[in-house]
């Protein structure tokens with residue numbers, strides 16, 4: 001039994017940290033969007049035992065710490081299915097530790113593929129709840145599209161799909177640690193927050209410019225280093241007529257939204273002269 005599927009990256013159109021919860025996690029209010037940058041996940045199940053990961057990348061764990069392995073274990077734990085050797089091959093295209101949800105989308109994709117292979121028909125809600133047991137961004141990646149995420153990221157609201165946009169991504173060479181950045185956030189001291197409701201209204205009005213103008217990520221204000229680089233990338237995107245530009249997730253990738261392919265190509269070309277990890281992709285509806 002063998003299946004292949006694409007696991008799509010996400011961007012955070014806005015990201016607000018509302019409060020700290022008693023368990024140490026943070027209450028978020030973030031609008032997330034699926035984009036066409038993807039990993040390719042292939043799973044082969046044969047009689048036997050064990051979960052095996054092959055990502056072809058030495059810096060990614062190939063053991064049970066890999067989120068894809070956690071997903072497979074969670075699936076077998078819930079369904080009680082036993083007696084299979086599970087080989088997961090991941091062709092990585094999404095940069096890691098980049099704020100693009102690369103690990104989470106692989107985990108979500110593993111759940112969806114296993115659900116298909118074993119015809120368990122768990123459905124979106126059960127897969128989201130299962131995904132939340134091993135990663136805060138996994139529930140979003142089950143269905144994707146344009147969503148508001150609250151709580152740890154598991155309370156999801158479908159939003160009006162974003163009007164189609166070209167997305168230029170640029171990841172500087174440094175990475176940001178998600179737990180470290182959350183550690184720098186002091187909720188009561190946040191001075192500027194995204195206009196999340198304004199973005200939701202702009203989505204309802206199908207006003208891409210109105211969405212892009214309001215994009216904001218509170219993590220940008222607590223970056224311990226690299227803020228200048230983030231600002232330079234944003235400036236390059238805006239100088240090339242991006243409708244808006246912001247850092248995604250806990251960084252370090254910055255993206256700009258464009259309604260014009262030629263301008264997006266120009267921005268991509270200029271950034272590619274200085275940064276290795278640049279991509280020109282587009283928004284896509286739910287998967």
Ligand code: C5P
Nearest residue numbers: 024025026135136137152153178179182
């Ligand atoms: O759930 P996930 O493994 O993606 O989270 C990584 C880390 O980010 C957590 O260990 C936690 O420190 C932080 N986090 C948080 N609040 C969230 C999501 C993540 O504090 N809502």
